[in-house]
Amino acid sequence: MLRVRTGLQSFAWNSIGAIIMLSFSAFIVLVITIMSMLLYDKFAQTAERSAELSTKQIVDQVSYNLEDYVRSMSHLYRAIEEHMLRDGTWEGEQVDKQLDTLLSSREDILSITLLDSDGRLLKNRPAAALKPSAHVTQQGWFQSALRVPDHLSFSLPHIQNMYEGPYRWVVSMSKGITVQRNGQEQQVILLVDINFKQMDELSRRVSLGQRGYVYIIDESAGNIVYHPQQQLMYMGLRSENIEQALVATGSYEDEADGQKRLNTVKSVPNIGWKIVGVAYLDEMLTTRQEVGGYMVRVLAVVLVLAVLVSLMLSASLTRPIRRMERKMKAVERGDFNVELPIEGPLEVERVSRRFNLMVHKVRTLMDEIIREQEQKRRLELEALQAQINPHFLYNTLNSVVRMVGMSRNEEVVTMITSLSRLFRISLSKGKTIITVKEELEHAHHYLTIQQMRFKRKFRFTLNADDDTLDCLTLKLLLQPLIENAIVHGIEYDMDEGHIEVRVYREADCLVYRITDNGVGMSEEQLRALAQGYPMARSGAGSGVAVRNVHDRIRLYYGHAYGLEYASELEEGTTVWIRIPVQRAPEEGGAQDDQKKTMA
Incomplete structure (x- = not known):
């Protein structure tokens, strides 16, 4: 064993202290690496939270815009009900002027139509005849208004096909209204067709990076209400993970075309729609990737040095410690027939000797305890069994004496026979x-x-x-x-x-x-x-x-x-x-x- 004496102290080169001193520089490199990784991870998490919060705020803004628009349309319906349909009178030039004024003041409204419960036209502006092929009663908005009266229903985007003229994309809003006409209640359907461009403008005002976008789905059926690439969706050239968006709340990540995306979902009350904001993670985390690449390049040399030092330390320190750990686990499992070889650094040798001595003493004590417990258990069982009602024999023999005195010989034989067999089983050798x-x-x-x-x-x-x-x-x-x-x-x-x-x-x-x-x-x-x-x-x-x-x-x-x-x-x-x-x-x-x- 190589030792260097300095003053009154003896220093052993194979001691753990020497190993720690020689590996101190490697420890510093390791600490720096760990700190760098922790800082990088913290920065990455902060960037992800910021991106998620930004996307959520944008989706909330779109939701607020739609809610505000729905409120304005609800006010419009309420105004028509209170001022034009209050007395069940919708004929006359006064009603026509009011509806024309409404249409001229709202560019988003294409038409206002009033129908009875059988689909017959009562009033419409602009005035036009219904197309015979329209099949009004089979339209989804018509059935929704009859099924849930006094509730404002929204249809999916579709081509307006009720009147002759240019084909325009619209969203139909319908509501079943009960009015008093000539002293009787009558069910009417108020239909307002909205230019789909209004929905498109509300959704295109947001920006989620260079490629991010917002789309809207119907919660009840899972249909696409709005998508910036609506035509491609209808042609089957583009698809979205609608199933996951329907059940999701908050944010979730998915992958499309090999690129990871952050999806943020927000439900729009009173409409039954869900707004889904899609942002591409590679755009939001560009700074994270740049910092990560820089840190990897800077730490490359440090990590190589750390690996070399770790290889050197594993040969002299890790092997005996792991061997000791395996022996200790064996003792934990109850195997006390283990023994550590006396080798390795000085401190490891000393610990190995103490460990072997401890296991030997524990093994000896365990054997003594087992013997004592077995003897105690046997004595306790015998003592408990001996307490089983010893006066039974006395009472039985008294009964036999009484039966003999009464000449009940057959019963005496039966009782003595049962008693003998009873005690033969009780003894059981x-x-x-x-x-x-x-x-x-x-x-x-x-x-x-x-x-x-x-x-x-x-x-x-x-x-x-x-x-x-x-x-x-x-x-x-x-x-x-x-x-x-x-x-x-x-x-x-x-x-x-x-x-x-x-x-x-x-x-x-x-x-x-x-x-x-x-x-x-x-x-x-x-x-x-x-x-x-x-x-x-x-x-x-x-x-x-x-x-x-x-x-x-x-x-x-x-x-x-x-x-x-x-x-x-x-x-x-x-x-x-x-x-x-x-x-x-x-x-x-x-x-x-x-x-x-x-x-």
């Missing part, structure tokens, strides 16, 4: 886990004994799905719950009791359902039972043994499993036991054990 079939057999013998003790005060049924019989379960889960159903539920009921045990699968859970028709429990007793507090005799499922069953299940299978209760006073109680579905590794061996138990 010291096993904690048995099959569902064995657990149900244990419950059957227990219920038989209790049924005889209580003089057949209740009846019982045991049902299990076929696919559950060979599943594994903790033993002695059913007995405490059945005992509670008898002692706290059915014993105090005057009617005949019924206990049903049902076993079935529910997704990945094995479910025991124990139901009785006893006295039931109140809501307070249910809450106390769920919180683990022992209760008085008046509630089903209130014993300490039931709590032990819940604790055994959670201790063995986890907190996701255990007991659930439902009860109503004078109706009965239902208890569900949920444990995970598990099967014996060797089905044949499990079945042999079951056969031996049943023998």
Whole structure:
């Protein structure tokens, strides 16, 4: 190891401090590069926001112009209604003069027409006969006026075809009006044809760069109302992304003919139109591109130097650190059988030694904890299982003595046989886990004994799905719950009791359902039972043994499993036991054990 001694201090060339000193100049270059990129990104974002705001302001101006124009046309309709159609009298020279004055003062209005609901001409200025081929009642503006009366409707641009004369592009505004004529209500249609050039002028007054433009679409049908290249649109030589503009709000970007565009959408109230402003990003961000090119050229040399220095540093510093990182991730995943090689810079060697020592100590402690936890868990399970009602044997033997004294020999044989099989399953050669079939057999013998003790005060049924019989379960889960159903539920009921045990699968859970028709429990007793507090005799499922069953299940299978209760006073109680579905590794061996138990 090469070391240089200066005064009282020792300096190692392979230390991290030396590496940091040698790479300080490269670090400066890196900082300058990062700062330049951040500034460039900030400038680009500011330029984009400015362009977006400018486009939005222009589109808002077009929208305001259209709204202002619509307001003026609404005032025009209101004036005609109030002064010319108020009394249902539209004949006479006075009305003609008023309409002629209106037409002469508004260059944008080409014609004013009044029709009845059957499409017959009532009044028009300039005065002209309707063309027989006009089919007025089939026109969209006519149907809109009848369908939505007292609402100003706007048509799409079209050729005026109602009168003889030059063909001009117009936008038809129509409104259904109810007037009083000769004491009766009459529905009339007021139609005003507007020169399409007015819409064109309102939209051409804006400027969105050299190639940007504004177009208008109909929100209801998605048709083009106005486009600066309207003829090309009708000929199919030009298209727009109408679908995206209909659903968009605010601004969005798209691409047309290989060029990115910024689209800004604005809805025009009371018309049902949308204004779409299209600006080309390459025009708006010319300054950004120029600055970007300049920065790239200036930083080219700096970046080359940074790359060279990074290659040099990766060989001496990055490799051992990354190796250490991989080992640490392995420890995070629980693999404590890892060891770092002692190599690399001086500080890395020291850290590697400390890391190896730490992993060794953690591994030793983990092994000790696992052994202690396994022993503790086994002792807790044995202690909980030992608490399952030991006085049951005493009560059963007392019943046998009484039956012998009463010469009820057949019942004595039945009870002793059930008792022997009950305890044979309870012992299970010291096993904690048995099959569902064995657990149900244990419950059957227990219920038989209790049924005889209580003089057949209740009846019982045991049902299990076929696919559950060979599943594994903790033993002695059913007995405490059945005992509670008898002692706290059915014993105090005057009617005949019924206990049903049902076993079935529910997704990945094995479910025991124990139901009785006893006295039931109140809501307070249910809450106390769920919180683990022992209760008085008046509630089903209130014993300490039931709590032990819940604790055994959670201790063995986890907190996701255990007991659930439902009860109503004078109706009965239902208890569900949920444990995970598990099967014996060797089905044949499990079945042999079951056969031996049943023998």
